[in-house]
Amino acid sequence: MPEPYPIPAAPAAARAAREPFDVREVRLGRGFLGDWQTRNRQATIPHCIARLETSGVMDNLRRLVGESDAPFRGMLFADSDLFKTLEAVGWEAVRDGAPEFASFVDDAVRLLALVQTDDGYLNSYYQGPRAGERFTDLPHGHELYCLGHLVQAAIAWSCAGRGDLLEIALRYVELVHQIFGPEGRDGVCGHPEIETALVELSRHTGDPRHRELARRMVELRGRSLLGEHGFGAGYFQDLVPVREAREATGHAVRQLYLLAGVTDLQLDDPAAGYGEALAALWGSVHLAKLYVTGGLGSRHRGEAFGDPYELPPDRAYAETCAAIANLQWNWRMLLWRGEARFADELERALYNAIAVATSVDGRSFFYSNPLQLRTGHTHEEDAPSRRLDWYACACCPPNLARLLSSISGYVLTRTEGAVQFQLYAAGEFDLGDGVTARVETAYPWRGDVSITLDRPAVTDIELRIPWWAPGARLVVDGAEVPVPGPGYVTAGAGARRIELTLPVQPAWERAHPWVDAVRGTVAVRRGPVYFAVESADLPPGVSLEDVALTADSRLVDRGWDEQLGVPLLGITDVARRPRPEPLYERAGERGIRDGGDPGEWSPAEVTAVPYCRWGNREPGAMRVWLPTS
């Protein structure tokens, strides 16, 4: 068994274009990412642990060993809430042991060991209310999905030096090898997740059989083994074989978890043959089905991808887990291909669609992340106007917890002779060869990033220039270095002090003309962060829907908001549109391009807040895309 390499999805060494850093080598300091990771440990993880009790997840296990007589509660995949929470604590433990969570972890692992059957099986639903029915409902049963999360938690704890959870996971995996291996059944799970976990397990243990089982499951997909589904077989990506797939379809989280696993296979085996499908699917998602916030999934029905360019801001499902899944997929694409566009998308998701899901106190969460909530919104059961403490389907909160506890692993990558800064965050990073970098920055709120090395760099230091940052400046040891444009710019070996300045001035953005739902509107971006306007910032009696930009509207910085911990923007010269009564009216009078009177109330200024912080005040209307007339 090789030396455990503490980082999510560490690819088989030397195969990847980029290799990740050990999370212990990246110590985040005060700043957006570091503070988020701290809040995650101090608030979100304890909150998740408490909810595992109140939602019944722990009792579901206890009842199987006579320690509880509570009935089974929660979704049939409730175990995965525990596994994801254990993984979150695991990555914290890798850094410093996370002693405050020791009793929770000890009890959970003890329970899992007791509940696991002699043959290795472990699932509180199929050992509880559905005892005797294990693996009888692969389309909907989520058993292999849950195992995937168990495996990922076990790897994190193995990296932290605790092996008993990995033993439990490996016993279960061995059973799955017997049942679903080459000599066993042809079977795939309705909800992908096991694929990526099995590849990671091969990397972690050095045993190639797990990767081959993942490959077998990927190859069996798209051959109708899962049967029909009310939303169509595309719902769980069983419509076409993976290597023939060209369009992202169905349940967004399932599609993206699957693609993460497929990329893992391609990462470890350049001859895997998934390259063409991965390239096409990446384009399908990022050129036609991605919300500007990095959210994914245009339809509540089926939690699914829609048609190309079908991106309604109000009915965006944009499940938190889908944005996390897209970050994980783009991370693997980055390791495979090494291109900055994958890190750009990782960053888009992180600061917008993912960051928005957690409240400022770290204890309430969005499951769905629309880009618009209307005045008069009355479908709270569909799209809550404020974050909830927990969900009946609680996949998202612990998914956030495990991502943030391991987020340090996504900041840097390395190649032979070079280190790449993929994300910019304050902290102390061990670049290797005994070189430590101290990074000072208020990114993403400010664009200046100062990197000081305690000794001359032994390798090249490559800095990612985001797609939105033309005009970026780089000064290395006092000398200006030309920045070619988006991509990577290099500070050569020997550098001691690197000063990068990314232009984070606010800018308007517009969507592709085929995105009908936001025609005639613009979004506001400042650096990698998108902004929203909330009714909470409007004068009494003014509806958000009445506010329109004018040709004179400008974006201005308006200082820092202490409550939200973010900078604010002002949008000048907005108009208050008059509100006609009829729903439809003849447009002839002033020509087809006329949107009605410009309206009085101009010039007036409205405030915009980072999208990731909306909904932290009184509930009300919100919108990311602002009408230009």
Added chain:
Amino acid sequence: MPEPYPIPAAPAAARAAREPFDVREVRLGRGFLGDWQTRNRQATIPHCIARLETSGVMDNLRRLVGESDAPFRGMLFADSDLFKTLEAVGWEAVRDGAPEFASFVDDAVRLLALVQTDDGYLNSYYQGPRAGERFTDLPHGHELYCLGHLVQAAIAWSCAGRGDLLEIALRYVELVHQIFGPEGRDGVCGHPEIETALVELSRHTGDPRHRELARRMVELRGRSLLGEHGFGAGYFQDLVPVREAREATGHAVRQLYLLAGVTDLQLDDPAAGYGEALAALWGSVHLAKLYVTGGLGSRHRGEAFGDPYELPPDRAYAETCAAIANLQWNWRMLLWRGEARFADELERALYNAIAVATSVDGRSFFYSNPLQLRTGHTHEEDAPSRRLDWYACACCPPNLARLLSSISGYVLTRTEGAVQFQLYAAGEFDLGDGVTARVETAYPWRGDVSITLDRPAVTDIELRIPWWAPGARLVVDGAEVPVPGPGYVTAGAGARRIELTLPVQPAWERAHPWVDAVRGTVAVRRGPVYFAVESADLPPGVSLEDVALTADSRLVDRGWDEQLGVPLLGITDVARRPRPEPLYERAGERGIRDGGDPGEWSPAEVTAVPYCRWGNREPGAMRVWLPTS
């Protein structure tokens, strides 16, 4: 028992602001409505009868009397497909006996009589697979819903002089009186329909108990008798008491069927107390939740109304039955209030959202009626790009059949001393007092309507001037009569020849600025008919999404299409927009109102077809709302 009055929803005489005509008094001739009614009888009704066999509806009944051993097939409310088809034939029989359907009707009525239990109960699902469970699942069982359709079919046949179906219905209704009457259970049906049927039954039989039962069921609604629903209690309008309701919510068909029944109660009893709720709900629907085509229901999830102004054209559910339900509701509102706006909405629904549902051959149907289908649409299971022969849930086709067979009843209304023309159609109409009017018109394709009376009118003749028709002209016996504007204009008693000219020139229409989904677009209307552009009319290689209007675009008439049987329009000076690659890009360069290059390929002309005829050629993209840049 009073003389049967052959018309759907005949209100209790003298209570209503307007009274309907006997369908036998309105004989439609060649023209849009008359031809549609003929096609309905010659194609759609026979098709429905054939599908009742192939879908299992008839066998579901036969198996209960030992005439079939086929298992139960179809939805639990499959009986209603038969009842609606019987009602459709019934209205045809009122006119001329409809002899060609006699054997179908005889066999169906014979079967129903045999299947009906001694205590009057009759439901092939709850006497078949769910025997013994009658009325145990009011939220979802649809038993009272099916009875409502049986009652309406029975009334039609009673008007046609055949009483045995009414006897069957009355026996069942008596059972329902015992179970759900004042001395019985408090219960309401998850799917409204029984309410309006019971009021009609009181009008037809003169027995007020049925109306009182309907009132009781309406009063019990909104008191959580139906319990919770995954989509919220608003799904079946059980959230608030009807008289307190102010916003249309939940499943659109259920909401509108309920409102038809509530309006029936208000129609027959001015003191019923539903006036305020009906006015508010009419505004909620028609000022904030109505598609320009007259379609209703913005969400596939829950087949439901969305938030106010949430009207996505691509994801419009706009179920055919919802548009029919809205026509029926507006008809009752018209009879109650007598205002032209209700007839305007009836007309909007009829020529657009309802007419679109049937193919030109009358044998295939849309269930959902979106206003846009994209290039690359891949969700056929969600929104088929062509009409289907039948549906697993087949509520819509027979609903169309019963509406069209009785459509003559919606053309005219009368009051003391006056007759109102609500719809314009060619035919011979008995206006009463022995006066017959011959109407010649090609409406809605042409705006001239010529009405010749065989003797001087004894009453005033009031003509509806639609909301879109300022500039209408009226000439009575050669003398110009000033037309005040939308509403009604009167030709006094004594008139012999009335010539009305409605301006049906094509015009652009825009939506309320709060309708975000169609910002920066216009729709094309010609008279009461909305148009669409289809990819079938574009040059090879041009995507519909690339086509944009320019400031020079004009609408021109382009003659008659024989295949579709409709006039075509040309849209001049359209541009072919260049297609950028990125999904989002900085908008700063050319200002926030810039939508990109105007594009080459201009001036070019594209063809628009009436929305009601789209999808009758090769499947492809379609859109009603056209980008103005």
